[in-house]
Amino acid sequence: MTKFQSKKEKQKPAVSTASLPDIVFMLLFFFMVVTVMKDADQLVEVRLPDATELKKIKNRTDVQNVYIGKPFKSLASTAGSAPRIQINDKFVEMDEVALILKKGTKEKDLINLRVDKDVTMGMVTDVKTEFRKAERLRVNYMALQREKD
Numbered sequence: 001m002t003k004f005q006s007k008k009e010k011q012k013p014a015v016s017t018a019s020l021p022d023i024v025f026m027l028l029f030f031f032m033v034v035t036v037m038k039d040a041d042q043l044v045e046v047r048l049p050d051a052t053e054l055k056k057i058k059n060r061t062d063v064q065n066v067y068i069g070k071p072f073k074s075l076a077s078t079a080g081s082a083p084r085i086q087i088n089d090k091f092v093e094m095d096e097v098a099l100i101l102k103k104g105t106k107e108k109d110l111i112n113l114r115v116d117k118d119v120t121m122g123m124v125t126d127v128k129t130e131f132r133k134a135e136r137l138r139v140n141y142m143a144l145q146r147e148k149d
Helices: 020-034 073-079 094-104 121-133
Strands: 063-069 084-087 090-092 110-115 139-141
Touching (some): 063 121, 090 094, 110 121
Antiparallel strands (some): 084 090
16 A cells, blocks of 8 residues: 555645846846937927828937927916927027037937927028028928828
């Protein structure tokens, strides 16, 4: 009878947590490398116009964002309610646009123009003239995709 033993319930071995810190730090480093930090806070309201023919920007690292729109209501007491130009984290005047773009961007950088749909075309034309003075001729206009009629 020694050949046959009674079947006792075997206990499962405990899960080893020795490699858990390695996995956590590997994920942490992955997200630190992959994450792109936001470079500027938006100070103006921008409701993008609709468009039917749009293209996606392929390389977003060489892009300089320029916003044109009315300041948020929380900033209206200091910035006013008229449409303003924002480059990086500050408002700029029309005559400062060329100077800031000339010293703050590389020649090959793409200017990403985000304009509120209520801003007059005259202001957009003036800003584009300042882009030409700064020799920044690669301009992209942001818009929302609209269904074709």
